[in-house]
Amino acid sequence: MDEHIQSVVTVFSERFGTGVYEFRGEVSLILTSDRIVAACQSLRDEFDFELLTEETAVDYWPEQTPRFHLVYRLRSLKHNTIIGLRMPVDGNDPTIPSLIGLYANANWFERELWDMFGIHFEGHPDLRRVVMPEDWVGHPLRKDYPLGYEEVQYTFNFDEIDARKPYAKE
Amino acid sequence: MMSSDEWNISPASMDEVKHLVSERALAGETVLLNMGPQHPSTHGVLRLLLELDGEQVVNCIPDVGFLHTGIEKNMESKTYIKAEVMTDRLDYLNNTGNNLTYCMAIEKLCELDVPPRAQVIRVILAELQRIASHLIWLATHALDVAAQSVFLYCFREREAILDILELVSGQRMMTTYIRPGGLWRDVPVEFEEVVRNFLKTFPARVDEYDALLTKNPLFMSRLKGIGMLPPEVALNYGVTGPMLRASGSDHDLRKVQPYSGYEQYEFEVPTSTECDSYARYLVRMEEMRQSVRIAEQALNKLPTGPVRSDNRKYVPPPRSELGTSMEALIHHFKLWTEGFTPPKGSVYASTESPRGELSVYLESDGGPKPYRVHWRTPSFTNLQILPILSKGHLVADMVVLIGTTDIVLGDVDR
Numbered sequence: 001m002d003e004h005i006q007s008v009v010t011v012f013s014e015r016f017g018t019g020v021y022e023f024r025g026e027v028s029l030i031l032t033s034d035r036i037v038a039a040c041q042s043l044r045d046e047f048d049f050e051l052l053t054e055e056t057a058v059d060y061w062p063e064q065t066p067r068f069h070l071v072y073r074l075r076s077l078k079h080n081t082i083i084g085l086r087m088p089v090d091g092n093d094p095t096i097p098s099l100i101g102l103y104a105n106a107n108w109f110e111r112e113l114w115d116m117f118g119i120h121f122e123g124h125p126d127l128r129r130v131v132m133p134e135d136w137v138g139h140p141l142r143k144d145y146p147l148g149y150e151e152v153q154y155t156f157n158f159d160e161i162d163a164r165k166p167y168a169k170e
Numbered sequence: 171m172m173s174s175d176e177w178n179i180s181p182a183s184m185d186e187v188k189h190l191v192s193e194r195a196l197a198g199e200t201v202l203l204n205m206g207p208q209h210p211s212t213h214g215v216l217r218l219l220l221e222l223d224g225e226q227v228v229n230c231i232p233d234v235g236f237l238h239t240g241i242e243k244n245m246e247s248k249t250y251i252k253a254e255v256m257t258d259r260l261d262y263l264n265n266t267g268n269n270l271t272y273c274m275a276i277e278k279l280c281e282l283d284v285p286p287r288a289q290v291i292r293v294i295l296a297e298l299q300r301i302a303s304h305l306i307w308l309a310t311h312a313l314d315v316a317a318q319s320v321f322l323y324c325f326r327e328r329e330a331i332l333d334i335l336e337l338v339s340g341q342r343m344m345t346t347y348i349r350p351g352g353l354w355r356d357v358p359v360e361f362e363e364v365v366r367n368f369l370k371t372f373p374a375r376v377d378e379y380d381a382l383l384t385k386n387p388l389f390m391s392r393l394k395g396i397g398m399l400p401p402e403v404a405l406n407y408g409v410t411g412p413m414l415r416a417s418g419s420d421h422d423l424r425k426v427q428p429y430s431g432y433e434q435y436e437f438e439v440p441t442s443t444e445c446d447s448y449a450r451y452l453v454r455m456e457e458m459r460q461s462v463r464i465a466e467q468a469l470n471k472l473p474t475g476p477v478r479s480d481n482r483k484y485v486p487p488p489r490s491e492l493g494t495s496m497e498a499l500i501h502h503f504k505l506w507t508e509g510f511t512p513p514k515g516s517v518y519a520s521t522e523s524p525r526g527e528l529s530v531y532l533e534s535d536g537g538p539k540p541y542r543v544h545w546r547t548p549s550f551t552n553l554q555i556l557p558i559l560s561k562g563h564l565v566a567d568m569v570v571l572i573g574t575t576d577i578v579l580g581d582v583d584r
Contacts, residue, residue, distance in 0.1 A: 023515040023517070024278050024515065026518055050405045051410070053408065053520075053529065054529065054531060056531060058542045071516075071531065073529075073546075077426075082518070103406065103408065104407045104408075105407045105408035105409075108551075125189070128186065129235075130234065130235060131238040131583050131584070132238065133235070147243060147244070
């Protein structure tokens with residue numbers, strides 16, 4: 001483990017009680033959602049992680065609770081290191097604080113997470129869908145969202161299926 | 171002639187964006203204007219909602235998603251090998267780069283070794299692809315500021331690169347040539363000569379574009395001082411690639427975190443501290459020259475040997491073995507039907523794409539299909555800077571700013 005990362009891991013386990021996950025030389029810290037802003041603030045200001053490279057989520061439905069893991073990745077240009085953060089988030093009306101005050105590019109990452117996973121970000125000024133149409137129903141990257149294919153309509157259930165089909169109606 | 175009402179956006183979409191425009195727009199003092207998604211200078215299907223005070227841009231609200239194809243969701247339903255064809259379609263000007271990133275993630279996940287010959291060919295193709303991508307950027311950027319002949323010249327050179335890609339893979343754009351553990355197959359014998367010829371002629375061609383544009387007063391006046399991006403803003407917005415390097419940083423993943431053997435090649439990372447569109451133009455022009463340097467060095471040291479890992483649990487055996495080896499036949503069958511099953515875990519692999527940091531987050535649950543794939547694409551992040559760049563500029567400068575951010579909408583929407 002790189003010295004800089006090692007110092008982050010030591011400080012963070014003391015201050016935030018974070019767990020560490022290491023796989024193939026990549027280090028991720030595991031923390032709870034109420035600590036995320038404080039943790040990122042400290043990573044940015046004390047440990048020079050200037051870039052928020054990635055903010056995404058993984059859905060573990062139905063095998064695991066809490067359902068979601070949010071994955072952040074921060075890069076330090078000064079020390080040439082990269083660190084991951086993992087944050088379990090409950091699937092029931094998930095709401096977590098926004099990082100937009102620290103990293104401006106969290107804006108679209110969080111919009112994408114809202115769009116694709118239905119995760120709500122507190123303090124986000126513009127939480128609209130980013131790639132799906134604004135009237136879309138559902139959050140496509142959730143594991144309980146089917147990949148596609150059209151439902152077959154028969155005479156007995158035609159109207160019932162037609163009512164929830166996502167095409168433009170008059 | 172359309173009336174001014176028709177130019178304005180409909181009340182329904184106004185509701186949706188009213189927290190993003192100024193109060194003067196709500197009072198009707200400024201005009202809201204749609205630019206795109208079918209406007210040719212938006213380089214694809216980007217829609218910009220512009221709030222204008224006369225000719226000045228007050229606010230710019232990018233609207234993306236017109237090219238959303240659900241690649242991340244689709245990849246979850248395919249085996250690792252079969253999902254690779256979708257990576258070509260992300261950033262359609264950096265196809266081999268996307269393949270490379272994806273394969274690097276799988277190689278990290280499965281701890282696969284790549285033979286040296288494959289590494290060198292990967293570098294050559296990645297650099298040729300970088301040149302091709304920058305040529306498209308230069309062509310369209312120059313066209314947007316009304317330098318039409320540059321457009322045709324650039325496409326002539328790009329054609330030569332696409333011919334090389336066709337030579338090695340049979341496809342001009344969607345190559346899927348780089349595979350987990352190496353390459354699809356070895357390059358044909360004429361590869362070396364064709365690439366060498368291209369590398370010999372190309373630097374003179376870049377000089378030609380240089381002569382056409384760099385000191386051209388019209389071109390300079392359109393680019394200089396337009397779209398100032400101070401370094402601290404660039405970092406706060408997570409901007410990477412040539413845009414960050416034109417703002418004074420020398421961050422280049424090929425240097426700071428070398429992959430595929432980039433540490434063996436001598437090259438410089440062009441930077442500038444001017445922070446404007448003209449600086450970004452100079453940086454990208456110099457990058458093309460450096461790419462030629464890297465490709466030349468790689469070609470000179472091209473080793474002989476296999477181009478695919480012989481780890482049969484992950485990499486299909488060569489076709490020639492199938493007729494004689496029972497085991498090869500079994501592996502072939504297993505790998506192309508069920509696919510391989512990497513260990514459980516998640517990896518993050520990144521490369522320097524022509525636009526910035528291209529990374530993939532790949533999570534495996536131990537099954538034959540990726541559990542989660544997330545593409546961290548440079549265009550998606552870089553495009554967010556557009557509202558900052560455009561503040562206070564004229565509408566005519568918007569096309570320069572779109573050109574200088576060098577976005578690919580396939581990369582933004584995924």
